[in-house]
Amino acid sequence: MELKQYLEQTANQVDALIxxxxxxxxxxxxRASAHLLLAGGKRLRPALLLLAADxxxxxxxxxxxxxxxxxxxxxxxxxxxxxxxDGDTVRRGVPTVHTRWDxxxxxxxxxxxFATAFEFICLADVPDNAKVRATSLLARTCVExxxxxxxxxxxxxxxxxxxxxxxxxxxxxxxxxxxxxxGIGSILASGNPSFTEALYHxxxxxxMAFQIQDDLIxxxxxxxxxxxxxxxxxxxxKKTLVYLKAREKGLDLAQYRGDISPDQIRGIVAKxxxxxxxxxxxxxxxxxxxxxxxxxxxxxxxxxxxxxxxMGEHFIRRSY
Amino acid sequence: MELKQYLEQTANQVDALIxxxxxxxxxxxxRASAHLLLAGGKRLRPALLLLAADxxxxxxxxxxxxxxxxxxxxxxxxxxxxxxxDGDTVRRGVPTVHTRWDxxxxxxxxxxxFATAFEFICLADVPDNAKVRATSLLARTCVExxxxxxxxxxxxxxxxxxxxxxxxxxxxxxxxxxxxxxGIGSILASGNPSFTEALYHxxxxxxMAFQIQDDLIxxxxxxxxxxxxxxxxxxxxKKTLVYLKAREKGLDLAQYRGDISPDQIRGIVAKxxxxxxxxxxxxxxxxxxxxxxxxxxxxxxxxxxxxxxxMGEHFIRRSY
Numbered sequence: 001m002e003l004k005q006y007l008e009q010t011a012n013q014v015d016a017l018i019x020x021x022x023x024x025x026x027x028x029x030x031r032a033s034a035h036l037l038l039a040g041g042k043r044l045r046p047a048l049l050l051l052a053a054d055x056x057x058x059x060x061x062x063x064x065x066x067x068x069x070x071x072x073x074x075x076x077x078x079x080x081x082x083x084x085x086d087g088d089t090v091r092r093g094v095p096t097v098h099t100r101w102d103x104x105x106x107x108x109x110x111x112x113x114f115a116t117a118f119e120f121i122c123l124a125d126v127p128d129n130a131k132v133r134a135t136s137l138l139a140r141t142c143v144e145x146x147x148x149x150x151x152x153x154x155x156x157x158x159x160x161x162x163x164x165x166x167x168x169x170x171x172x173x174x175x176x177x178x179x180x181x182x183g184i185g186s187i188l189a190s191g192n193p194s195f196t197e198a199l200y201h202x203x204x205x206x207x208m209a210f211q212i213q214d215d216l217i218x219x220x221x222x223x224x225x226x227x228x229x230x231x232x233x234x235x236x237x238k239k240t241l242v243y244l245k246a247r248e249k250g251l252d253l254a255q256y257r258g259d260i261s262p263d264q265i266r267g268i269v270a271k272x273x274x275x276x277x278x279x280x281x282x283x284x285x286x287x288x289x290x291x292x293x294x295x296x297x298x299x300x301x302x303x304x305x306x307x308x309x310x311m312g313e314h315f316i317r318r319s320y
Numbered sequence: 321m322e323l324k325q326y327l328e329q330t331a332n333q334v335d336a337l338i339x340x341x342x343x344x345x346x347x348x349x350x351r352a353s354a355h356l357l358l359a360g361g362k363r364l365r366p367a368l369l370l371l372a373a374d375x376x377x378x379x380x381x382x383x384x385x386x387x388x389x390x391x392x393x394x395x396x397x398x399x400x401x402x403x404x405x406d407g408d409t410v411r412r413g414v415p416t417v418h419t420r421w422d423x424x425x426x427x428x429x430x431x432x433x434f435a436t437a438f439e440f441i442c443l444a445d446v447p448d449n450a451k452v453r454a455t456s457l458l459a460r461t462c463v464e465x466x467x468x469x470x471x472x473x474x475x476x477x478x479x480x481x482x483x484x485x486x487x488x489x490x491x492x493x494x495x496x497x498x499x500x501x502x503g504i505g506s507i508l509a510s511g512n513p514s515f516t517e518a519l520y521h522x523x524x525x526x527x528m529a530f531q532i533q534d535d536l537i538x539x540x541x542x543x544x545x546x547x548x549x550x551x552x553x554x555x556x557x558k559k560t561l562v563y564l565k566a567r568e569k570g571l572d573l574a575q576y577r578g579d580i581s582p583d584q585i586r587g588i589v590a591k592x593x594x595x596x597x598x599x600x601x602x603x604x605x606x607x608x609x610x611x612x613x614x615x616x617x618x619x620x621x622x623x624x625x626x627x628x629x630x631m632g633e634h635f636i637r638r639s640y
Contacts, residue, residue, distance in 0.1 A: 022322065028471040085424035104405035104473060108466045111434065115462035118438055121457045128448035136442045136454050141437035146428045150349040153424060154453065180581060 001303060002309040010041040010050055010068075016215040017069050031117075032101045032109040039092040044210075045071040045181040048203060048311065052185030053305035054194045055296075064188045064211050067134060068124035071181045074138065077113040078145050081105055085153065114142070126188045134184045141180040146171025155239040159254070163244050164199075168207045178207025204291030206312040209285040213316050215240040216281060219269060221319055231265035241281050242272065249275045257295065285316045321623060323630040330370055330388075332365040337389050350430040353420045353436075356396050359412040363531075365391040365501040368523060368631065371503030375624035376515045376617075384508045386443035387454060391501045393437040394458065400499075401428040434462070446508045448454065454504045461500040462568040467495025475559040479574070484563050490528045498527025509510050515516060518615040525612030526632040529605040533636050536601060541639055551585035561604060565597045605636045 016017040022034035022217065053064050082088075084106050097108035117210060121134050140222035151169040155161050182203030186196040217226055218233045219242060233240050237257040246253050272278050289312040299305050342354035366388035373384050402408075402418040404426050410416065418426035441454050471489040475481050502523030506516040537546055537552045539562060557577040566573050576588060592598050596638050609632040619625050 027467075028474075029467060085427060105470065107401050108470050110431075112463050112466045114431070114434060115459045115466070118459035119456055119463075122459070128452045131455075132448045135451075136439055137440070139438035143432050143439075146432045146435070147347075147349060150425065154348075163447050176467045196372050225520050236417050311442045317395060 003307055003314055006102065006307055007042070007044070007047055007159045010047040011041075013065065013068060014043040014046045014072060014236060016038075018072070023070075023131040024102065026148055028101070029105065029108055030264060032097050032105050033112045035090060035094070035097055035109070035278055036079060036131040037113075039094045041072070041076075042094065043072060044311075048181040048308075049185040049188075050176060051304050051308050051311065052182040052191075052199045052203075052259060053189035054190030055299050055302055055308060056186045056199070057189035058276040058300075058302055062182060062189070063125040063183065067126075067188055070117040070120035070138065071119040071177065071184070073113045074142065075177060076111045077117065077144075078111040078149070080113070082149055085149070091309065113228065121184075122271060122299060124188055127190070130188050133187045137180055137187065137245065140283065140304065141176045142175040144172040149175065154276055156237075158239075161239045161242070162243065162294075166241060166244055167208070167241065170211050171204065174211040175204040178210070179204035201307065202292040202296045202312070204293070205288040206315045209288040209292075209312070212241055212281060212288070213318065214244055216278070217242070218286075219265075219272075220278070231260070231263060234265065234268065241279055241284060243250060243281050244306070245277045245292055246272060251275060251277075282316075289313065289316050321627065323627055324382075325635055327362070327364070327367055327370075328629055330367040330616065331361075333368045333385065334389060334392060335360075337385065338392070341389075347431065348421070349425065349428055352417050352425050353432045353555065355414070355417055355420065355429070356399060356411060357392070357433075359397075359410065359414045359631060360531070361392070363392060364631075365395055368501040368628075369505040369508075371624050371628050371631065372502040372511075372523070373509035374505075374508045374518045375619050375622055376511030377462045377509035377518070378620075378622055378624065380509055382509070382639060383445040384505065386440040387490065387504060387508055390437040390440035390458065391497065391504070393433045393440065394462065395497060397430045397468070398404055398435040399439065400426055400433070402469060403577055406467070441504075449471040450508050450510060453507045457500055457504055457507065461496045464492040464496040464570045468496065468613060476557070478559075481564065483561070486559065486561060486564055487528070490531050491524065494531040495527040497523040499524035515619060522612040522628065522632070524637075525608040525615070526635050529608040529612075529632070530635045532601060532605040532608070534559055535562055535639065536598070538638060539585075539592075540598070545639060549583060551580070551588070554588065555580060559603050562592065562597055565600050566592060566595065569595045569597060571595060571597075609636050 019039050022037055025031045025034050036287055049068045049071055050064065079091060080097045083091060084098045084103055088096055090297050094100070097109050103170070117138065119136060120270050121138060124131060148171070151165070155169065179200045180203070183196055183200035186199045191199070200299055205259045215233060218228065219231060221230065223230050234253055237254055237259065243253050251271065253268070256264065293309050293312050296305065296308060323379045338357050342357055345351045345354050369388045369391055369473050370384065395623050399411060400417045403411055404418045405424055408416055409419045417429050419436060437458065440457060441458060442451055468489050468491070470606045472486070472493055475489065500523070503516055503520035511519070535553060535572070538548065539551060541548070541550065543550050554573055554576050555578065557574055571591065576584065586618070613629050616625065616628060
């Protein structure tokens with residue numbers, strides 16, 4: 001199977017579950033909790049969990065789909081709370097929860113999804129010891145995501161962020177949930193500990209690469225392709241890897257903070273290309289994915305293993 | 321053993337664990353998460369969990385203390401988020417987290433404690449099936465607490481809140497976590513299902529009574545006894561049971577909303593006494609506790625069962 005087809009298929013399954021459980025909320029808080037979930041999404045974390053489970057235990061009929069949904073709920077919870085903190089008003093083409101409702105309702109809606117994620121982990125059709133380990137890992141992961149978001153916010157006020165700190169932030173804020181998705185998939189499918197560890201690190205690496213690619217897309221993709229505002233990270237002075245590597249080469253992107261034109265953005269991109277910044281950042285993402293793929297080479301060969309490799313490659317090739 | 325002595329002893333044990341795990345946070349988010357936990361508290365939910373566990377399985381040596389701590393973490397998480405929503409600036413004699421730090425940090429600090437609670441449930445020294453059931457119950461409880469807080473906030477804008485709606489709100493906002501404490505204690509100690517159900521309802525009833533008693537203390541206790549501002553619920557126009565029962569008898573407390581003097585508060589209290597409102601509210605709390613005690617009469621007689629009964633009675637006799 002092609003990755004594209006696999007992702008479409010699992011996204012449809014996840015969407016169906018989301019509609020079943022969250023599509024008919026009849027109270028205000030229930031609707032606020034479901035709002036972002038129902039606005040769509042690529043459902044990449046559930047797909048990673050399912051692929052990891054099948055890669056370590058092919059042909060198992062146990063239903064881990066509720067746990068896959070738990071990962072999407074966790075992701076949605078973090079988005080709702082992050083949007084409040086970052087003051088973002090639009091996400092997935094719809095108003096953010098605190099914009100459509102209000103801040104208190106958005107805090108509670110996030111909390112509800114967070115709690116519901118743990119309920120869904122416990123609904124997977126697997127042995128109890130696997131559920132306990134998955135619960136612990138998801139809980140630890142949520143702590144890391146919060147630490148990552150806190151670090152990211154603290155970067156805004158600082159000019160001396162190091163690459164080491166940047167990687168720590170991305171590892172926690174984005175890498176941790178992909179790591180948990182792959183690791184929990186393996187745990188629930190009774191994967192042996194070395195498979196679980198390999199998948200965990202694979203997920204972490206491709207998750208970090210995903211975020212770095214996101215930053216490249218923000219910089220390079222014309223709005224008509226990405227659907228987003230080109231160069232918004234530069235306008236906001238975000239401490240991305242591009243920012244840090246440019247600074248290393250003597251180009252301070254902070255000077256372009258504020259309202260700059262699309263033409264200026266194209267000029268900055270040309271300068272970054274010339275300095276080799278773009279190539280270095282691409283290489284970093286590529287290395288993370290390569291190392292991740294190397295880690296899962298110990299898995300038995302299977303269609304799912306191939307799809308995992310394709311997924312890693314897709315994370316750094318995608319242009320939107 | 322006297323209840324007072326038991327509560328002091330367990331509070332010391334819980335405090336010791338809190339200091340061990342949260343006393344030496346070396347980063348900002350860690351300190352914000354620990355802030356309210358370290359400011360003290362009566363640790364009533366952990367005590368209820370421990371008593372319930374011992375009441376269904378005396379002499380068991382399995383360590384459920386991490387789960388008792390999980391209940392306190394959950395309570396602390398809800399307080400941090402509620403304080404943001406309610407705009408409260410002081411709690412337990414210290415500035416609230418969003419006041420001492422900022423709102424984003426307070427949202428994250430609550431999320432961190434929430435996640436950590438699930439980690440601690442999984443650290444209890446009990447069979448995995450018990451941990452899974454406890455995790456599910458705690459997760460469901462957190463959803464209910466959010467629903468209760470949302471209902472409570474929605475009451476502010478409404479004049480037609482019914483007693484039925486009030487009870488639903490108190491059941492979710494305060495009753496649910498006491499219910500979970502007692503129920504989880506029983507689950508972790510392998511209590512039979514009828515014991516678990518009885519303890520769950522006992523916890524729910526005394527938890528609701530606790531909240532009703534809180535409202536009476538707000539109204540009746542002079543500040544030098546309670547350490548709180550007498551009559552603050554009336555000043556804020558809160559839809560308490562006192563408010564609803566007074567309205568039923570033709571006295572609209574909403575008219576006193578705003579800045580009223582201590583003398584006026586004493587006058588209102590006299591009027592409420594005369595109308596029989598205070599007596600009716602007291603009776604409601606008393607009935608909730610009596611019904612709860614009735615539910616746990618099926619437990620085998622033990623010192624812990626006696627302490628549970630004392631705890632229920634304490635909840636409606638306390639004056640601070």
